[in-house]
Amino acid sequence: MTVGLVVVSHSAQLAAGVVELASQMAHDVALVAAGGMDDGSVGTSLDRIMAALDEADSGDGVVVLADLGSAVMTAEAAIEFLDRPAAACLADAPLVEGSVAAAVEAQGGADQAAVLHAAETAWSPAGSASPPGPSGPKAGGGAPAPLTSVFTLVNPLGLHARPAAALASELGALDVEIDVNGVDAQSVMMLMTLGAGQGAELHVSASGPEAQQALDVVRRAVESGFGES
């Protein structure tokens, strides 16, 4: 089981669309849309959110993403109504980017706190979210220089959403600090912001105990065209 996600929006179509997008990268995650009102009009409904919270929780907790004003307030109220309010938490995150980042993180088996963190840092500059930062203690501590390499994207679509999610997820499982073209390669959102297409060069810099494995992961993924022709 994984952490579940609930997407709350004023619009049923918007919530369903975000779920559709995020679930492409997270087949095993319970992603539940709670958009609009029971009568189909635009708005947010406590009943719908509470039903979605119940559906999304498989025991590992739920992270909630919400769009605007009353959606945020109604989601907060719904969480207060739970028998165990800690079972769900509301992410302070952009709806689309936060949902995608959270879904990828949940798919990788992360716990509720890590999924929340992924959502809330979906749109932050590389590195600013990770607690100590690569330029912190290890800079003066005699740590080895980062391993670097340059790869050229061969597949026609380049580093689009699906491979970005797969790569970030695989790298996320490694004990490594890794940047691609200056952004955190363990963040699917940051990889997608690169907009790297066919022929683009990826300048990779990795440090930490599993830096070499991480470079190998990137090499294999890029050279195989992310499994695409």
Added chain:
Amino acid sequence: MADTLGTDWAIDWLRRSAATVADHRVELGELDRAIGDGDHGENLDRGFRALMAKLDAEAPPTPGSAFKMAAMTLMSTVGGAAGPLCGTAYLRAASAVGEVDILDAGALVAALTSARDGVVARGKAAPGDKTMIDAWTPAVDAAAAAQGQGVLAVLEAAATAAEAGAVDTDPLIAHKGRASYLGERAVGHRDPGAASSALILRAAADAAARNAT
């Protein structure tokens, strides 16, 4: 006279709230159209009509259960920001009064205070932001000052202060909600949430005048 209010008052308050919101639906919509998206009257009316249907089907046994029914229904049917805000007010009032059948002046003041605190916590607005808080805060202050004079005085003071507080939002610049995008252009318009809060608190006083025991 025992000077308390009971479940009959709580239910009558909700019914009178529904009636006054319905009567002022168009007016609230016009206030909201001036500085918001125009749906405040419609949304609140839809919520209170849904609440009336529930009250017709099932009579809550205590004031607290009536408030909780109002909270759940408004949060599921209003749709706009007024849903979670009014719903939270009733929910916190329900928690404050607990399971008792009868409320004295002190319990009423505690319920109104908890309701106001809930709205503040949910909406993160401060007095002077041109929101429903600007009706609720003077209402709570006036209710507390009148506590020694009994339940009718508490609710009359709250309603009168809320009405004055709503009028006092006219010259304010909004700092919360859609009206905050208007800047100076919101000046001269009454906040619709403060106006509807004053209507609802007036309904509480009217219900008390009929139901005090």
